[in-house]
Amino acid sequence: MSIIEAKDVKKWFGDFQALKGISMEIQEGEVLVVCGPSGSGKSTFIRCINRLEQHQEGSIIVDGIELTNDIKNIEAIRSEVGMVFQSFNLFPHLTVLQNITLAPTWVRKKSKSDSEQKAMELLERVGIPEQANKFPGQLSGGQQQRVAIARALAMEPKIMLFDEPTSALDPEMIKEVLDVMKELAKSGMTMIVVTHEMGFAKEVADRVMLFDDGLMVEENTPNEFFDNPKNDRTKLFLSQIL
Amino acid sequence: MVKLLSKIGAFFRNVVVLKWAVQFIFLGGLIALIFNYLNIAVGNLANTNIAFSWGFLGETPGVSIAEGLYTLPKSGLQMLQTGMLNMLRITVTGIIAATFFGTILGIARLSNNYIVEKTATSLLEVVRNVPLLVQILFFQALILSLPRLEVYDVGSVLFHASSKGVALSWPNRQDGAWMFMLYFLITLYISNRVYKQRVKLLEEQGRETKPFLWSLSALVILFAVGWYGGYRIVGIIGFVSGFISQGLEVLPGIFYQILLSVVAGYISITSVRKQISSKRSGELQGKYSDDDYFKMIITIVIAIVFIALMFAPVGQGIAKFLVGDEPTFKSDWGLPQFFGGISNALDWSITGAPYELNMAEIEQVGTTKFKKYSTEVGKSLTVGYFATWLGVVIYTAIFISEIVRAGIMAVSKGQSEAGLSLGLRRSSLLRLIVLPQAVRIMLPPMGNQYLNLAKNTSLGIAVGFPEVVAVGQTLYNQEGQTLPVFLIWMIFFSTVSLTLSTIVNYYNRKLKIVER
Numbered sequence: 001m002s003i004i005e006a007k008d009v010k011k012w013f014g015d016f017q018a019l020k021g022i023s024m025e026i027q028e029g030e031v032l033v034v035c036g037p038s039g040s041g042k043s044t045f046i047r048c049i050n051r052l053e054q055h056q057e058g059s060i061i062v063d064g065i066e067l068t069n070d071i072k073n074i075e076a077i078r079s080e081v082g083m084v085f086q087s088f089n090l091f092p093h094l095t096v097l098q099n100i101t102l103a104p105t106w107v108r109k110k111s112k113s114d115s116e117q118k119a120m121e122l123l124e125r126v127g128i129p130e131q132a133n134k135f136p137g138q139l140s141g142g143q144q145q146r147v148a149i150a151r152a153l154a155m156e157p158k159i160m161l162f163d164e165p166t167s168a169l170d171p172e173m174i175k176e177v178l179d180v181m182k183e184l185a186k187s188g189m190t191m192i193v194v195t196h197e198m199g200f201a202k203e204v205a206d207r208v209m210l211f212d213d214g215l216m217v218e219e220n221t222p223n224e225f226f227d228n229p230k231n232d233r234t235k236l237f238l239s240q241i242l
Numbered sequence: 243m244v245k246l247l248s249k250i251g252a253f254f255r256n257v258v259v260l261k262w263a264v265q266f267i268f269l270g271g272l273i274a275l276i277f278n279y280l281n282i283a284v285g286n287l288a289n290t291n292i293a294f295s296w297g298f299l300g301e302t303p304g305v306s307i308a309e310g311l312y313t314l315p316k317s318g319l320q321m322l323q324t325g326m327l328n329m330l331r332i333t334v335t336g337i338i339a340a341t342f343f344g345t346i347l348g349i350a351r352l353s354n355n356y357i358v359e360k361t362a363t364s365l366l367e368v369v370r371n372v373p374l375l376v377q378i379l380f381f382q383a384l385i386l387s388l389p390r391l392e393v394y395d396v397g398s399v400l401f402h403a404s405s406k407g408v409a410l411s412w413p414n415r416q417d418g419a420w421m422f423m424l425y426f427l428i429t430l431y432i433s434n435r436v437y438k439q440r441v442k443l444l445e446e447q448g449r450e451t452k453p454f455l456w457s458l459s460a461l462v463i464l465f466a467v468g469w470y471g472g473y474r475i476v477g478i479i480g481f482v483s484g485f486i487s488q489g490l491e492v493l494p495g496i497f498y499q500i501l502l503s504v505v506a507g508y509i510s511i512t513s514v515r516k517q518i519s520s521k522r523s524g525e526l527q528g529k530y531s532d533d534d535y536f537k538m539i540i541t542i543v544i545a546i547v548f549i550a551l552m553f554a555p556v557g558q559g560i561a562k563f564l565v566g567d568e569p570t571f572k573s574d575w576g577l578p579q580f581f582g583g584i585s586n587a588l589d590w591s592i593t594g595a596p597y598e599l600n601m602a603e604i605e606q607v608g609t610t611k612f613k614k615y616s617t618e619v620g621k622s623l624t625v626g627y628f629a630t631w632l633g634v635v636i637y638t639a640i641f642i643s644e645i646v647r648a649g650i651m652a653v654s655k656g657q658s659e660a661g662l663s664l665g666l667r668r669s670s671l672l673r674l675i676v677l678p679q680a681v682r683i684m685l686p687p688m689g690n691q692y693l694n695l696a697k698n699t700s701l702g703i704a705v706g707f708p709e710v711v712a713v714g715q716t717l718y719n720q721e722g723q724t725l726p727v728f729l730i731w732m733i734f735f736s737t738v739s740l741t742l743s744t745i746v747n748y749y750n751r752k753l754k755i756v757e758r
Contacts, residue, residue, distance in 0.1 A: 052659050079665030089660035092755050093678050102674065103664035137755060148660075155664060 003028045003063055003159060003190055004049065010057035011044060018044045019055065020214035028158075031191045033201040033222075036211035037237065042194045045211070046161045049192070050081040063158055079107055082152030086164040088144040090136035096123070096147050097132045100154045108155065115154070122150040126180050142173025146180055153184075160184065162193040196241060202226060210234050258532055265536055287725070298721040305716060307708045309624050313617050318717055325713035326734055332627070332709070333696045333738065336635050340695060341688075343639040348646025349672075362643070369640040375701055378633035382705045385625045391604060391613040398601040406614060407628060409602035412621035418473060420587045421480075422596030425473040426465070433461040469595065477590025484585035490578040495561030502557070503549040510545030514538050626707030630699060638695040645687045649680035682753050689746030693739050710734060 002025040011019040018041045026032055034042045047053040049060060051067055051074045060067045062077045091099050100119035104110045110118075123129040126146040128139075136144055145165055152160060162181065166174040178200050185191055185204040195201070201208050201222055208225040210218040210233065218225065218234045229235050253259060287294055299318040307313050310324035350362040369377070388405045395402065402409045440453035464472075517538055521528035551557055566576020602620030606613050615622035653676050661671040700711040711731065718727040 050663055052663060075665055075667070078663060081663070083660075083663035085656060085660065087656055089654075089656040091657065091660070091675055091679075093682070103666065106670050106674065107665040135755070151664070 002026060004192075005061040006045075006049075006058065007060075008058040009045065009048060009055045009060060011041075011048065011053065011055050018214055019048070021058070022211075022214075022216055023058075024209070024216065024219070026190065026192065028190055029188045030206045031185045031189075031204050032193070033205040033208045034192060034194045034211060035196060035198075035201070035208065035237070039213075040211040041214040042211040043163055046083075046163060046192055046194055049159075049161060050078050050083055052083075079103075079155055080157055081159045081161060082155055082157035083161045084145070084148050084152055084163065084165045086167050088136070088141070088148045088168075090144055090148055090151070092136050095133050095135055096128075096139070099136065099147060100151045103151070104154050119150070119154060122153050123147075125153075125183075126150045127176070140173060141169045142176045145169065145173075145177045149177075149180055149184070159190045159192070162191065162195065164194050164196070166195065166197055198226070198242065210237060212237075261532055262536070269540075283725070292722050294725060295723065296726055298717060298723050298726070301721075303717060303720060305720070307713065308706065309617065309622065309627065310708060318721070321713050321717060322710065322730060325708055325710035328627075328707065329696075329699050329702075329709040329711075330738070332631050332634065332699045332702070332707075336631060336638070336695050336699070337692050339635045340638040340642055340691070343635065344642025345646050347639060347643035348650070351643060351647045352650060366640050366643065369636055374633055374637045374698055375704055377637060378629050378701055378705055381632045382625055382629035385628055393606070393613070396604050396606050396613060398603055400601060402602060402604060402615070405625070407622060407624040409604065409615040409620055409622045411599065411601050412619075413597035414600045414619055416594055416596055416598055418592045418594060418596040421476050421589075421592065422468060422473040424476045424479070424588065425468045428476070429461060429464040429468060432464060433457040436460045471593065473596060474590040474592065476588055477592075480585045480588025480590065483581040483588065487578045487581035487585060490581060491566075493565065495558065495565050498561040498564045499552045499557045502560070503552045506545050506548045506552070510541045513541050517541075624707070626702060626705045629705045630702035630707045630709070633701065634695050634698045637698070638691050641691050641694075642688065645684050645691065646680070649684035650676055652683050653679045679755075682750075682755060685746060685750045685753065689743055689750075692742050692746065696738050696742060697735065 004024075004026040006022055006024050009019050009022045010017070020041075022041075022045055034046070036042045044053055048055045048067075049062060055067075063080055065073050065077055067073060067077060090096075091102070094102065097116065097119055100122060101112070101115040104115040104118065105112060108115075120129060120132065123132055126149055128143050128146055131139060131143060131147070136147065139147065149160075149165075165181070166177050169177065174197070178197060181191075181193070181200070182204050193200070193205075205222045208218075208220055208222050209216055210225075210231070212233050218229060218231045220230065224230075225234070226238065229238065299322075301318060302316055303318055303321050305315075305321075307315060307321065307324050310328045312320045312324045315321040315324060347362050347365070350358050351366070353359045353362075385407065386405050388403060391404050391406055395404070399409065400411050434457065437453045437457035440451040440456045443449075444451040444453065517534060521530060521534070552560075564577050566579045600619040602622065603616035603618070604613060605616050657675055657679065658671060661675045666674070699709055702709045703712040703715070706712070714727045714731055718724045
């Protein structure tokens with residue numbers, strides 16, 4: 001059963017059309033890597049999946065719920081879909097632990113002790129339990145991004161969206177974040193990852209997509225995508241980044 | 243010869259020498275300027291045949307004040323106290339109200355709702371483009387257009403509004419009120435301690451200790467005990483004050499002169515030692531810069547000047563004032579009198595409820611047609627009070643709304659997106675994520691607006707609101723003592739402003755985001 005179904009999704013910013021009709025299906029447990037040049041609409045598309053951007057035509061169905069203007073649907077989908085941003089977006093006025101427990105306490109109405117216990121487990125999982133009582137400003141970029149992943153996981157989402165999670169990191173820190181993401185992929189999480197880390201795509205992706213100019217120009221398995229691309233645009237893209 | 247000249251030239255091109263020279267020239271110039279103006283002021287006063295005196299503070303001014311602590315002041319001091327208290331009433335309630343309305347308005351300005359946003363924006367444009375004085379006069383005219391007090395209105399009422407202002411039922415202070423206020427402050431402190439104690443227990447033992455319930459019950463029980471006579475326990479403080487007062491009476495003036503000198507000397511020495519140890523402690527062997535030396539020298543010079551002043555007529559005057567036998571100063575100030583006053587106010591032989599709930603009263607003055615709200619029972623708020631209050635509150639709220647808007651907009655969009663993607667509702671998002679961060683940005687400019695509000699209360703003079711500037715002006719028109727009144731104004735407004743900014747700075751430091 002497909003957990004996300006997008007049909008002919010279109011989106012305009014003023015008179016600029018960012019998405020020109022994207023259709024795709026994602027199965028539960030699948031890891032999808034989306035790549036493409038900047039301005040190709042890949043970020044806009046995954047931001048449409050949890051309604052940070054509003055699509056104007058077509059339909060998106062997440063976990064059986066259609067994204068409409070119904071606030072109840074939007075909230076339901078948002079609490080099922082976790083998101084990790086390029087710029088981490090941790091809450092700087094809260095400690096690491098408070099960052100992680102905030103949503104479970106206020107959205108899921110969990111008790112403080114339960115959510116703190118869960119938060120500590122998640123911090124163990126991303127490898128930084130000793131930073132629990134520090135503030136985000138005291139952590140390195142890689143540590144911040146791992147906290148952001150733990151924060152999203154605390155809501156026990158069915159789907160995780162990654163919007164260029166390693167683009168703002170030093171090369172040394174990229175690995176620690178990718179390791180966490182690989183572990184997550186192996187645990188069976190459904191993931192959509194917008195990234196330029198081709199090594200990651202080769203190793204863990206089930207499918208790779210190339211976006212260009214608001215359209216999906218190629219959809220393939222990783223091996224086919226890198227060794228035997230169907231589209232000329234993909235060949236050009238690969239030749240530029242590899 | 244040429245060599246010497248070039249040496250002198252080199253000496254004056256040395257930046258260290260230049261720096262010191264500039265510092266000393268500036269300091270000398272400042273002192274000369276102050277002395278010059280003091281000389282001119284003394285000369286001018288002598289020419290006008292008015293001797294500089296504080297005597298008016300003790301004399302009965304023979305005027306009545308429309309509202310406040312003393313409506314028929316017996317001394318200039320009581321008159322000024324009334325004005326100061328009236329000013330503080332508007333400032334404190336005004337700051338709370340302006341913050342509240344300003345925040346709502348600021349959020350309304352950011353609303354996606356077209357009508358809400360445009361209404362807020364139009365209000366903003368009207369209010370901030372019209373002078374505050376005009377707005378205060380407008381509100382005065384608005385209240386004056388209410389119905390007048392009529393004969394059939396005379397009597398007790400729960401609430402009444404007319405062109406004379408507003409009267410409402412109010413708990414009026416009785417003899418024990420001061421004791422009860424002090425008692426209540428102690429109660430608040432105790433319940434706060436209880437709360438912290440229970441929270442500590444919770445953290446240590448991990449069991450539910452209900453800190454809020456505990457502190458609330460402590461507060462309620464202590465309040466009830468206090469209300470029915472328990473407040474008299476603070477009479478102990480009054481008792482001790484009585485002894486202090488008696489003890490202070492035997493101290494001569496020279497004691498205070500020496501005491502203040504020792505304090506000044508101690509402060510300057512500790513401050514110099516601190517400056518020394520800040521660069522040289524343990525392993526640290528930093529070098530002193532010219533600024534460090536200059537600071538130390540200035541600290542010592544100020545202390546020496548202060549000590550010298552303490553044994554000059556200035557110091558003798560201060561000592562006389564503290565001893566309480568300044569002959570030209572007929573009021574009851576002085577340290578023995580101060581503690582004596584505390585001992586009188588906190589007297590445990592006082593009984594009865596500390597407050598009494600009274601209806602407002604509309605009185606007819608004698609057999610005349612003149613009707614007014616009673617100032618004795620209930621609470622009456624005059625037209626002047628309302629016009630000034632509304633004026634400063636709305637004016638300040640508008641500027642606060644812009645600060646709130648800027649503060650919210652300055653929190654990056656990513657923060658909202660992160661919150662939304664976690665499934666938070668917009669209201670929770672605002673309360674938990676955006677506002678706590680925006681407040682940190684808003685606080686410093688907010689402090690400026692609070693200072694503005696405090697200072698703008700002086701415009702109450704235009705609508706007959708007896709705040710400190712209005713009563714001060716009445717006083718010097720009567721007595722001719724312009725300079726002392728100006729000094730009192732300056733000291734009072736500086737004290738209020740500095741207190742406000744200290745509070746704001748305290749919170750600013752407390753809320754600072756932790757960076758590495």
